[in-house]
Amino acid sequence: MNIFWRNSLVILELTSALVLSSCSTISSGIYGVKKLKPVDEKTILHYSEKYNIPASVSYELDTSYITFLATLDTTQYKEERKNHYQPLQALYYNQAGQLQSFQINCYAGGFPNLNWDRNEIFSTFPPQQQAPVDSILPLGTLLHYLQPLSQSKEFTAEDLDYIVIVFWNRFMGRQSKRLIRFVQDNSNLALDQNVKIIYVNNDNIFLEE
Numbered sequence: 001m002n003i004f005w006r007n008s009l010v011i012l013e014l015t016s017a018l019v020l021s022s023c024s025t026i027s028s029g030i031y032g033v034k035k036l037k038p039v040d041e042k043t044i045l046h047y048s049e050k051y052n053i054p055a056s057v058s059y060e061l062d063t064s065y066i067t068f069l070a071t072l073d074t075t076q077y078k079e080e081r082k083n084h085y086q087p088l089q090a091l092y093y094n095q096a097g098q099l100q101s102f103q104i105n106c107y108a109g110g111f112p113n114l115n116w117d118r119n120e121i122f123s124t125f126p127p128q129q130q131a132p133v134d135s136i137l138p139l140g141t142l143l144h145y146l147q148p149l150s151q152s153k154e155f156t157a158e159d160l161d162y163i164v165i166v167f168w169n170r171f172m173g174r175q176s177k178r179l180i181r182f183v184q185d186n187s188n189l190a191l192d193q194n195v196k197i198i199y200v201n202n203d204n205i206f207l208e209e
Helices: 003-016 041-050 064-070 072-087 117-125 137-145 173-192
Strands: 056-060 089-094 099-104 146-148 163-166 195-199
Touching: 041 195, 064 072, 064 099, 064 146, 117 173, 137 163, 163 173, 173 195
Parallel strands: 056 195, 163 195
Antiparallel strands: 056 146, 089 099, 089 163
C-alpha cells in the first residue's frame, strides 16, 4: 500500500470515530464534542486564552504527524499507533527525552466528563501510569512536528527535568479545558523540579483532506 492510501486510511480512521472513554465510537454530544472544522492561528489563540494557555508556549501539530504514525508497522505497533492518534493527550518526558507518563482520553473513563484523576493518578508528579508507556515517540521526534505560532518562544530541553506536551483542540470543548487544568494543577506538585508545559493544538490533523 503506498503512502498516499495509507495516509487516507489513517485520516478516515480519525474522522470517522471520536475516540473517548473506551477508545471506540460513542455519542460525542454527551461529552460536549463540537463539529470538526479547520482552525487558524487566530482561533487557536482565542481558545488558548479561554483555556488559560500562555501564547508563548502555544503550538500547532503539523499534519505530517499523521504521515509519521502511518509509517509504523500495524502488526507491531497497532496499540501504540491508536494511543498516539488520540485527540487529548498529556505526555511527560524526562530530561533524557524518554516518555515517563502517558495520559490519553480513552483510558480516562468517566461520564459525562473524562475522569483524568481516576484512582488519584494525578496526585503525584509525574502522574502515575494510565496509558501504557512506549518508546515510538521520543521527545526529539515529537518536537519535529510542533509548529510554532507567531507568539511562541523558542525553548531548549537541556535545563529541564520534565517537558509535558499537551495535545488539545477546539472540537473536544470542555474535555480539552479540563485536561489542561489537571496538567497545570499537577505541575504544582513538581516542587524543586524544573518543568515546562507545551500546549499543542491538533484540530487540523483530524480534518479529511
